[in-house]
Amino acid sequence: MSAAPLLEVRDASVRFGGVHALRGAELSVSTGSLCGLIGPNGSGKSTLVNVISRLTKLTGGALLMDGDEIDSLSADRARAAGIARTFQTVRLLPSMDVLANVMLGGATHFAQRSVAVNWLWPPRRANANRTARQAALVALERVGMAAHAHARPQALPYGQQRRVEIARALASRPRLLLLDEPTAGMSHHEREEVGDLLMELRREGLTQVLVEHDLAMIHRVCDHAHALNFGRVIASGSTQEVAADPGVREAYLGHGSSGERAQDSERAQESGPPESPAKVSQ
Numbered sequence: 001m002s003a004a005p006l007l008e009v010r011d012a013s014v015r016f017g018g019v020h021a022l023r024g025a026e027l028s029v030s031t032g033s034l035c036g037l038i039g040p041n042g043s044g045k046s047t048l049v050n051v052i053s054r055l056t057k058l059t060g061g062a063l064l065m066d067g068d069e070i071d072s073l074s075a076d077r078a079r080a081a082g083i084a085r086t087f088q089t090v091r092l093l094p095s096m097d098v099l100a101n102v103m104l105g106g107a108t109h110f111a112q113r114s115v116a117v118n119w120l121w122p123p124r125r126a127n128a129n130r131t132a133r134q135a136a137l138v139a140l141e142r143v144g145m146a147a148h149a150h151a152r153p154q155a156l157p158y159g160q161q162r163r164v165e166i167a168r169a170l171a172s173r174p175r176l177l178l179l180d181e182p183t184a185g186m187s188h189h190e191r192e193e194v195g196d197l198l199m200e201l202r203r204e205g206l207t208q209v210l211v212e213h214d215l216a217m218i219h220r221v222c223d224h225a226h227a228l229n230f231g232r233v234i235a236s237g238s239t240q241e242v243a244a245d246p247g248v249r250e251a252y253l254g255h256g257s258s259g260e261r262a263q264d265s266e267r268a269q270e271s272g273p274p275e276s277p278a279k280v281s282q
């Protein structure tokens, strides 16, 4: 982890009423790295992705990209600044074909600073559309879905819908890609292919954060990892170090220290027990 951090999360807290989803989470993601984010169900992984992509506001702490605070940015501004994400559950618009869905990823990016001008000046609007279309076609090609550009998303198998989501994120030509369980529901073969794609993107220099439950996948594709539990980062380092961390193993296997669990009992009661343990495989 020699490169400077692209992203730093400092003492991040998020409360939803009585639920403390993040409580002082700290992590950094080096420029050009593929960083794994693991943790049991309900540990705060999606909340952290939502915070970084500016869909959820921090209640405390700070976010820095290239050393600049970004916690006041709107989600649109964050996209324009180069932060793209996929969602834990597929969010494609059924009324549009695949290409139009992917163009949405680039459209706000390419029109971001000039929506009014684009609207008032049709040639400029047409130019922004052409650029977004071109970026969408490149992104679809990149994820192996160019042949399905004119299909309806719901006509595609689930694994391919997830690839389209990745294409939509890539269409904005991001500097930081956040992937929230992008291989959930995929076959082993599809997972391997997505893993290969993420490693290729990393070789091309794209910084990524991968939320993933399968530690074998994390080992295969990531440079380093962070583990969350009850809204805190409990381990950071190489994927081997994090997987071997006693606190991480306890969190996954459900034998957490009684002191920590007692402090968190109020929240645990509010949010319920973890739905399923992740696969701990080494």
Ligand SMILES: Nc1ncnc2c1ncn2[C@@H]1O[C@H](COP(=O)(O)OP(=O)(O)OP(=O)(O)O)[C@@H](O)[C@H]1O
Pocket (backbone or CB within 6 Å): 016, 019, 020, 021, 039, 040, 041, 042, 043, 044, 045, 046, 047, 048, 088, 271
């Ligand atoms: N909008 C919300 N309103 C209230 N509570 C929320 C909200 N979003 C998340 N939470 C709660 O915050 C905690 C963290 O949730 P989060 O979705 O970030 O966990 P996660 O690590 O992504 O879990 P999973 O592995 O199941 O996807 C959970 O207790 C969850 O119920």
Ligand SMILES: [Mg+2]
Pocket (backbone or CB within 6 Å): 045, 046, 047, 088, 180
């Ligand atoms: Mg989640």
